[in-house]
Amino acid sequence: MKKEKHLPGILERERLIGDAVKSVAAELRLVDLDILARFIYLEQHANIADLVASSCEMFFKENTLIYGSRADIELKWGEIPNIVLDLEFHHQGVQVFFALALRPLVAAVDVHAISFEGDGHTPAQNTARLIAALDDARIGNDNRLAAAGIAVEAQRHQ
Template identity: 40%
Template sequence: MLDIRNRHTAVRERLLAEALQEIVAELRLVDVVDYIAFLRMGEHGNIGDIVRSSSELHMKPGVLRFADGGEIDLNWGSVPVIALDLEFRHEPVVVHFRLELGAVNAAVDIRYIEVEDGEDATAAEVTDRLRHAIEASKIKPQPVTSVA
């Protein structure tokens, strides 16, 4: 049986993963070889630009950013996995997490979550604040109006 922290962490990771689905699809438009080269050569600015442009249609500016770290799991005979350190920031919540991108799967691993004035918040309250921050960070599609 999972302890309460693990249950809340799993729920938070699921919330974040669901919010990032469209962004993950955008990130996969970049060739895996480019991620490998950028990570190996320390070209973090290029990855930051990719993350920024991939998220701009789905989240408000500055909400999702590359946190200057990542890893490559690349072995002979296996599918490469690119792990990017990312930060989700929408007041009052900041989440540091790792996004793992495989050929068909993606995973979110939360490393740290901070909630402004949240030192007395329960685990459920922190999860609820994250849920609200994710919802508030999304760019809402504008209704299409017809011109007569």
């Protein structure tokens, strides 16, 4: 999806979210691909939600980062599998709906929507609110297996 250039701060916000969830992405990559593929193919959303919750529990406060009840997998002969999970972040009046794409060595986020409770905030103030909400929701340390960064889906489409 190509991001509209007139949306203030969307690329920066995707980068912030990507950096916040890189440890979760690394944990999800530890799940056996056969099991995850089966859950996605059979639409076993409760099982996927459990996997996401257990991958989040060391890095985010409970119920701040959750599975958004949609998953997709691309499996083709001779190609690298691509898993996409919709996730939701809810904390301190900030709601983010985004897709997390998992590949063997890289992950990417693609933000679908961000909403902020309250009126009269500038885009810069809302970005600061997102930073504060992500910082407050996080617990523990980053996963050492997590990549140094996470790709922002929009950057590849410009």
